[in-house]
């Protein structure tokens with residue numbers, strides 16, 4: 001993890017110095033990829049509590065400086081279905097539909113210009129993938145259920161199957177999510193992660209004094225990306241723990257049903 005760790009250090013330093021915290025996160029090196037647009041938008045630029053319609057999401061993307069022809073979002077269900085703008089699920093969709101009417105999926109892939117893919121998270125892990133050679137991108141919503149369902153591996157596989165992107169050439173950015181510091185989690189599920197990722201999954205777990213311990217979901221997301229074939233050095237982690245930074249990040253564990261959502265996006269600008 002290159003810039004990710006640097007970025008975290010910068011944030012920590014800024015905090016100590018009393019400087020305003022960051023409110024959105026981007027991979028500095030990705031600025032050099034022609035026409036790539038991406039970002040993890042925190043509380044100030046994301047979505048408040050309530051319905052998430054495409055119109056509002058589009059306004060946030062425009063406010064972030066983008067002007068895409070199409071902005072896509074899905075109805076996220078903590079599953080592993082991967083959607084693409086080329087899928088029939090998008091045909092006939094009213095672009096101003098409310099969240100309830102959007103097609104169901106937890107990962108989006110695209111190689112189309114002028115299209116922005118978005119996902120919404122409050123503690124779950126937002127992951128953006130870029131395959132520069134294949135000109136393909138993906139946005140993945142990965143909570144613990146999605147990780148167990150294989151949403152990360154399926155997103156990477158879709159980039160390979162649809163656009164010929166070899167996993168070894170894919171770059172990943174893992175955005176702000178709840179940290180192992182704050183995420184209380186039942187021990188009964190740990191075995192399923194060990195089954196999926198081997199003994200390394202235990203490094204994402206810290207036992208507590210009760211049957212509950214703490215889970216580092218971003219560590220699990222990293223293992224999922226490595227399992228899918230990404231080189232460890234191509235995986236970056238950006239931003240702090242959502243639960244500990246109420247001024248800049250939404251957190252479902254902290255705010256419950258009133259939690260808003262972070263908005264993360266990736267896509268290709270028009271040629």
Ligand SMILES: [Zn+2]
Nearest residue numbers: 179181182241
């Ligand atoms: Zn924390």
